[in-house]
Amino acid sequence: MNISEFAKEAGVSVSAVSRYFNDGYLSDDKRALIEAALERTGYMPSYSARTIRTKVTKLVGVILPKLSSESISRVTEGISEVLSAEGFELLLVNTANDYKREITSLELFRQNRVDGVILLASVFTDTHRALLSKMRVPTVIVGQQLKGFNCVCHNDLGAAYSMTKLMLDKGAKRPAFIGANQDDVAAGRDRRRGFEKAVTEAGITVDPKMCEIAKFSMDSGYEKAKLLLSGRKKPDCIFCATDNIAAGVMQYCRETDISIPGDLMIGGVGDSRMGKVLYVPLSSVHLHYKTAGREGANMLLSEMKSGSEVHRILQLEYDIVERESTKRG
Amino acid sequence: MNISEFAKEAGVSVSAVSRYFNDGYLSDDKRALIEAALERTGYMPSYSARTIRTKVTKLVGVILPKLSSESISRVTEGISEVLSAEGFELLLVNTANDYKREITSLELFRQNRVDGVILLASVFTDTHRALLSKMRVPTVIVGQQLKGFNCVCHNDLGAAYSMTKLMLDKGAKRPAFIGANQDDVAAGRDRRRGFEKAVTEAGITVDPKMCEIAKFSMDSGYEKAKLLLSGRKKPDCIFCATDNIAAGVMQYCRETDISIPGDLMIGGVGDSRMGKVLYVPLSSVHLHYKTAGREGANMLLSEMKSGSEVHRILQLEYDIVERESTKRG
DNA sequence: CTGAAAGCGCTAACAA
DNA sequence: TTGTTAGCGCTTTCAG
Numbered sequence: 286m287n288i289s290e291f292a293k294e295a296g297v298s299v300s301a302v303s304r305y306f307n308d309g310y311l312s313d314d315k316r317a318l319i320e321a322a323l324e325r326t327g328y329m330p331s332y333s334a335r336t337i338r339t340k341v342t343k344l345v346g347v348i349l350p351k352l353s354s355e356s357i358s359r360v361t362e363g364i365s366e367v368l369s370a371e372g373f374e375l376l377l378v379n380t381a382n383d384y385k386r387e388i389t390s391l392e393l394f395r396q397n398r399v400d401g402v403i404l405l406a407s408v409f410t411d412t413h414r415a416l417l418s419k420m421r422v423p424t425v426i427v428g429q430q431l432k433g434f435n436c437v438c439h440n441d442l443g444a445a446y447s448m449t450k451l452m453l454d455k456g457a458k459r460p461a462f463i464g465a466n467q468d469d470v471a472a473g474r475d476r477r478r479g480f481e482k483a484v485t486e487a488g489i490t491v492d493p494k495m496c497e498i499a500k501f502s503m504d505s506g507y508e509k510a511k512l513l514l515s516g517r518k519k520p521d522c523i524f525c526a527t528d529n530i531a532a533g534v535m536q537y538c539r540e541t542d543i544s545i546p547g548d549l550m551i552g553g554v555g556d557s558r559m560g561k562v563l564y565v566p567l568s569s570v571h572l573h574y575k576t577a578g579r580e581g582a583n584m585l586l587s588e589m590k591s592g593s594e595v596h597r598i599l600q601l602e603y604d605i606v607e608r609e610s611t612k613r614g
Numbered sequence: 615m616n617i618s619e620f621a622k623e624a625g626v627s628v629s630a631v632s633r634y635f636n637d638g639y640l641s642d643d644k645r646a647l648i649e650a651a652l653e654r655t656g657y658m659p660s661y662s663a664r665t666i667r668t669k670v671t672k673l674v675g676v677i678l679p680k681l682s683s684e685s686i687s688r689v690t691e692g693i694s695e696v697l698s699a700e701g702f703e704l705l706l707v708n709t710a711n712d713y714k715r716e717i718t719s720l721e722l723f724r725q726n727r728v729d730g731v732i733l734l735a736s737v738f739t740d741t742h743r744a745l746l747s748k749m750r751v752p753t754v755i756v757g758q759q760l761k762g763f764n765c766v767c768h769n770d771l772g773a774a775y776s777m778t779k780l781m782l783d784k785g786a787k788r789p790a791f792i793g794a795n796q797d798d799v800a801a802g803r804d805r806r807r808g809f810e811k812a813v814t815e816a817g818i819t820v821d822p823k824m825c826e827i828a829k830f831s832m833d834s835g836y837e838k839a840k841l842l843l844s845g846r847k848k849p850d851c852i853f854c855a856t857d858n859i860a861a862g863v864m865q866y867c868r869e870t871d872i873s874i875p876g877d878l879m880i881g882g883v884g885d886s887r888m889g890k891v892l893y894v895p896l897s898s899v900h901l902h903y904k905t906a907g908r909e910g911a912n913m914l915l916s917e918m919k920s921g922s923e924v925h926r927i928l929q930l931e932y933d934i935v936e937r938e939s940t941k942r943g
Numbered sequence: 944c945t946g947a948a949a950g951c952g953c954t955a956a957c958a959a
Numbered sequence: 960t961t962g963t964t965a966g967c968g969c970t971t972t973c974a975g
Contacts, residue, residue: 616967616968616969617968617969617970618968618969628968628969628970629970629971631969632969632970632971633970635969636970636971638970638971659968659969660967660968660969662967662968662969663967663968663969663970664968664969664970665969666967666968666969666970667968667969667970667971668969668970
């Protein structure tokens with residue numbers, strides 16, 4: 286059933302029906318007539334027909350690298366909360382860590398189909414940048430800071446610095462690092478820099494042999510821990526760029542009877558649910574993921590309303606959460 | 615730029631352009647002309663205009679109760695994997711455990727906007743059922759079994775039965791249960807029935823005082839564990855309807871020095887990542903969440919293709935994963 | 944193989 | 960307030 290059939294059924298004109306659904310002027314009689322017919326028929330206007338006229342889709346494209354990650358799903362939850370309150374739906378693209386799909390989705394969203402885009406990417410290539418600057422819909426990047434674009438990000442450097450400093454202040458002398466892909470500026474590069482800053486400030490020289498790069502997984506953390514802890518110079522603390530990596534390290538320590546925090550302190554980032562229930566509860570840095578999602582959505586919302594081209598960067602702070610894994614002395 | 619402007623730019627007719635994008639007949643010359651113009655202009659056809667004619671949105675609505683749950687995100691990942699391979703995008707609605715939003719989203723999807731719907735709900739009311747039978751687009755329910763509708767579900771009863779039996783076979787005599795909301799047929803009712811079946815079969819009478827209902831959270835598991843373990847009749851094993859609940863129980867045991875599995879065996883359901891790294895690794899039942907998502911998507915796909923009205927129910931089996939928390943003798 | 948033209952269902956300008 | 964009507968950008972007959 287379309288609007289004119291429905292109008293006939295209701296005994297009113299098409300414009301009356303259109304006005305009913307668009308807060309237009311309408312007398313109470315007509316309104317009642319329409320509501321009665323609505324009850325009878327269950328008519329609903331077609332979104333696409335509306336979109337073709339108004340150019341408004343009430344859809345926001347969300348591009349993310351994976352779904353089954355605690356941090357990403359928290360961000361998405363924040364996004365969803367704010368946008369759905371404003372009547373937007375999420376058009377979700379899970380790129381499964383495939384850069385190409387990030388590009389094709391951006392391409393897909395570039396022209397039409399959505400009113401705005403939120404991008405949660407880990408690595409930005411030149412292709413990303415080129416495409417992003419050609420976007421014709423408002424776009425916000427969450428979780429990374431990219432000059433010249435709207436971003437909501439975390440203070441990754443500060444988070445890593447504080448966590449490392451915490452362990453150093455407790456007397457650690459041989460700090461080690463297990464980080465993430467350095468092409469990922471936030472979780473990779475900045476967290477490494479934070480670690481290095483704290484170490485250097487403590488008057489210790491950063492030893493490249495004490496630094497490993499892992500994948501975002503427990504297994505990878507386990508492997509890197511084995512590498513670091515079976516060398517001759519043994520670390521007395523390990524800063525891990527994510528809680529997942531830290532959990533892997535802990536697994537290894539458990540199997541090899543390395544006592545935590547006695548022999549080795551461990552610190553992570555992300556304050557995941559898992560960290561709290563590990564066999565030694567994990568000290569970590571709480572990052573405000575859900576808030577990042579909310580703020581990203583708010584930024585997008587105001588961008589969509591104003592249509593302005595001012596770029597803004599919002600950096601969220603962090604909280605140190607100390608648990609047993611660093612509780613020495 | 616619209617199709618006719620673009621056609622002019624390319625020096626071909628509107629229909630040629632349309633055919634280019636729709637695998638229609640087209641000579642190589644025109645094809646080349648169009649591709650050249652595409653390069654120049656970056657033109658992309660409008661989805662809504664296409665939809666208004668073809669009635670095809672290439673969108674699937676996915677309704678879920680929350681995002682930040684390991685099981686749900688794994689299901690969603692499976693859905694996304696299959697559907698995106700077929701060129702569909704996901705229109706995601708996070709109802710935040712609000713039944714009303716489930717209803718309004720179903721309502722929203724009922725008529726148009728999406729080509730199909732996948733529903734991950736925990737509780738079905740009469741309103742759900744009424745709305746579901748009025749859906750005009752193919753719909754599949756994942757994670758629950760609802761008579762008369764397309765479902766992909768788990769063998770929740772069997773999973774609970776096997777986990778409980780495992781503990782009973784190891785000599786447990788005073789089994790306890792911490793379950794979920796009984797209105798949730800899968801995670802609530804069926805898992806309870808599975809527990810009861812195993813207990814009864816072992817010649818033990820199910821003691822209602824040994825059964826508690828928790829929320830889907832660690833904290834709630836902790837509280838219920840306190841209740842069960844501070845009574846005078848102390849359980850020697852607890853079957854928990856979810857790993858999260860089990861993690862809470864374990865927290866309590868750790869604080870009160872109850873030894874696992876010596877004093878108490880614990881079994882969960884879901885085989886979450888967390889279970890593996892708990893201070894006592896948790897025995898659990900692996901449910902094939904990602905597969906459930908994939909199969910749900912496949913079912914929807916074939917439903918959308920055939921337009922048939924045959925209802926199918928697919929039940930996936932489970933795997934027991936035994937870890938330390940039940941390793942006795 | 945090609946192009947002209949008739950809609951798809953809706954909104955909004957315009958005239959009443 | 961109301962109703963009529965001209966498009967929005969596209970697909971798809973239909974006649975060539």
